[in-house]
Amino acid sequence: MKNYTSVLLLFFLMTSASLLAQINFEKGYFITENGQKTECYIKNEDWINTPSKFEYKLTQNGETKILRIPNLKTVVIENAFKFEKHTVPFDNSDRDVSNLKFDRTPDYEDTTLLLNVLLEGKVDLYAYRDQDKKAFYFKKENGTLEPLIYNVYTNENRDILYNKRYQQQLLTEFPCTGITERKVIRVDYKKGDLLSFFKDYSECKGETAVQFSKPKKGTFHIKVFAGAYNTSATTDLGISAFFAKGVDTEATWSPTFGAEFEYIFPFNKNKWSAFIAANYSSYEGEGEFLDLSVRRNFKLEYSAIQIPIGARHYMFLNDTSKLFLSGAVVFDILLDAKGSGNVTIEKDDFGANAGLALGLGYSYDKYSIEARYLPGRNLLDNGSLSRSELKQFSITIGYTIF
Template identity: 60%
Template sequence: MKNYYCVVLLFLMTTSGIFAQVNFEKGHFITESDQKIECYIKNEDWNNTPSKFEYKETLDGDVKVLRLGNFKTLVIDNAFKFEKHTVQFDDSSRALNELSFDRNPNFKEKTVLLNVLIEGKVTLLSYIDNEIRAYYYKKGTGKVAPLIYKVFTTEDRKILYNTRYRQQLLTEFPCDAITENTILKTDYSAGDLSSFFLKYNECEGETAIQYKKTKKGTFHGRVFGGFYNSSSDTELELPVLTRSGIDMEAAWAPTFGVELEYVLPFNKNKWSVFIAPNYSSYEGEGSFFDLMVERRFSVEYSAIQIPIGFRHSMFINDNSKIFLSGAVLIDIPLTTGTGGNVTLPEGDFRTSAGTAIGIGYSYDKYSIEARYLPNRELLERSTQASVKLNQFSITVGYTIF
């Protein structure tokens, strides 16, 4: 059962892209011949500047591919705007071991797709491709110009920075409300530059459009209950120095708990982190032979179990999803004890940290999850015994906020 569960989990992790919900959202693009095409564009919440887009003419229509050579502007309503421009592009290497000794950018003319971050009387645009980050500006309908920034090195491999862009901000965008100190604190980043361009447009009496709105994560609270199936692999070091492995019986026990989840503000809300304290208990008994005499050994254990981990959601539609989870966990013991023909001091109990992997399904506010918790040692302080606890749980949850 456990091996089958792990195989299913591995399969879903490698095929998760099949289920990932990426919506086709209302938008349009403008062709090279200035024709405006209303359509639905696949919003993939890009981190890097894309080279192509998927779109549909209607929501039920066929998926088509739009490449850079076939349009000059693309807009997803209230989310993204991309424009194609021929710009001065710095192709200097950004790799630390390949940095140039020249502090000046190695500009070459190149046609690229730029992401419009702020649009107004002055517009801020960006190009991002892994380690390459370049920002541009445009005044009115004028030409797009680069904000100059370059990382370079010296012969003794000291890393230096050309921050010419700050002088550009000071001279190209004079505003009484923007001080030189404000510009000195403006980093070469989307957040800082967006704040600057929003403020400058406001200074010019214009309310600019911010296409890439600041995202915030969301919190969810959940209560859940269900059952643990627990078993243990047990070994005893007997006084006559013979080691006996004991097959302890598996047992079902109830569990209940609460979970706090934080959905991370990127990648279409597909990743989250969580903490889910819950009640866990195990009572097991087994027998073994020592010098031809049958003996019995039992374990009683309960704890507040605290898994802390991550979750990856694969959306089926707006209301339902499959999710995978992984966690590390610690126990806060409540009751501990051993019995039968062999008893151990309660001070021997100290539970090692463990791991857990899970798979579940959620519909609206309801969820069901199966979770596997492999070997955890319950008797870390003992030199006479080893009790490795294995658990498998099924829980049903309800989201309260």
Template identity: 30%
Template sequence: MKKPILLLVLTLFLSINCYSQVVFENGYFIDPTNKKTDCLIENLDWKNTPLNFRYKLSGSEDIITADLKAIKEFAITGESKYIRVPVKVDRSSKFIEEMSTEKNPIFKEETLLLKVLIEGKASLYIYDEGSLTRFFYKINDGEIKQLVYKSYLVNENSSVAKNNYFREQLFIDLKCDNILQREYENLNYDRRSLLKLFVKYNKCSDTNFTEFEKKEKKDLFNLTVRPRLNSSLLSMSSSNVDFYNVKFDSKSNIGVGLEAEFIFPFNRNKWALIVEPTYQYYKNEKTKETTSLLGGQVTAKVDYKSIELPIGLRHYFFLKNDSKIFINASYLADFALNSKIELFRKDGSSINTLDIKSRSTLALGVGGKLHDKYSIELRYIIDRSIVKDYIFVNSSFSTASLILGYSFF
């Protein structure tokens, strides 16, 4: 069962990559000679500052990759805008093992691609590169300057202090009667807090401004009930005792899970964290001939109930008609509930009872969703041992599942 299921998951994964819809939206770019080119730009809703972007010219289906080192500015109409400008930037680390003992920023001039968050009398920009996040600002047509925020080490105990000079910068440059002094003093160096202040200042100054920061999708959490039909295989083996070598026939059973899905608010909501407590029940028995016992026969009975807890990542591929396809991979922990495997001689007398305790494993899935309500998934749970406390017995338990889902939240 394992090889066909894995092959199916791989085939579907490759098919999804080939046929999932690529979203190109109206936009433009400006080259270093200030030539503006209207085009369709692939909207990836970048979390970090992009290194390139793909676009199509009007009337053409050819996809071209733009090198951002040769682009002065590009934008997706009504959604995002990036500008490439020379700025002074401090790259001091926030990690204690690499942290500087110098309080003041160490500026170096670089040409960076900044994302425009607000454009107006007071403009706000962000630069994201892995763990490095820096905010910049500009007043009217002045110089674009970094908002200074730096962690540094002090004294012999290497305690961490903060240089919050950005608050003073904004207190000086963004004064308005409607903004209280404590709002500057309590300001955090993060996107939400700075956006709120810049919006308030621009409104206070009665200027026209553009906010490129897209409002977060409200539906970033889904709760889905997911009944399923499982097909499970169990086998046991032992190099010492023959009667432990039992391979059970494939058995169908049912289960039900409650999935919590947390959608990340970037990359067009294509990524999600999934957590799904699931009840599963497997009951089976197998009789085989053996020369190790009087009567020449052993019967193994398994009664296995557990709560599975897969925690993983899901990636969506958006299609037309409010539908999408997804793939997911999860780390799966398993908590057995009063479960056991019993072995009996031909006359019904007991040989041994093995308590079931399962190892963790991985689960792979592929499926589809319609109208953000109805879903179907094919999932394969890779082999795991369910008698991990017994060194003389090996076991392998695997499950393929057909899962239906209804999102009620």
């Protein structure tokens, strides 16, 4: 299989997979600026940043429409999210480390933002996030939205400093049994800590807070897999073979097996994961080359434990099946290797060079199948006069045991 053909085929399969992925719309409603409420189905993308628009349908099989922020007042999916548009003080100063300002006081300007309603209770908690900027607001009963004051700034020594005025706000604005200075100091300016604080405060005041989004946790999986590698190699023997170069050794199939550890991230509808695996890989192939018009033989043998470390993106087709794309950096732990025949390469000449891997797969319940392409990578030590590029294509079947 030629490199260009393989890459184009993989690109075609990846593009086709993206087009086949199912888009889920969930029942909800939105209220426009003029107070009109519309029951509909809203695309829930489980955003990390505050969205700039929403896609919705009036019926599950209806036409997809766009709801933009200027026309929006409130948008809700029960047990998933609630967004409201408000005009609030917002610090829009540059957060880039090289451009931090010297003043610890935020540069607040009244800005109209779409805020994520995190909690409604004795006190309501709101959040806004856009790339490297985040802001949290609170509203007491029958009150107005106020910012929890936080700012990153610098000094003449270019130290990175933090204005944590919000901790003083928590201590003075929300007095209650159990809310102490020691407890408040441990509250970081992040969603989880602030949610926990305001839920505790509501309970302290005898009220149960309503959290719109369900608590999200990542999941951990262990998978075992087995399959086969199709492997070939091109070895540049350099001056060791009197200018003979580019010996192609035959493509052969060999077994592979291993285990994978995967962590599914708790955002974007569990579509992203990170993984690390260990699997056995081996190759044995022969080739011929001409040396001063004499036909010579060369044999390459190689075995290693491969360690792919990478990321995976899932595209759900339904509740039990999904397509996925993966990319990884692959490291080899050498077990044995040699080049033999009319030219020899000693095991000590082989090095632990890294390579890349691209994969496409399908998962049904606990079972999965994946095709993975590993472009040519040099097996020999960088100081060697020779070079041996190994190219691999694998098909594996996996079973998730945990």
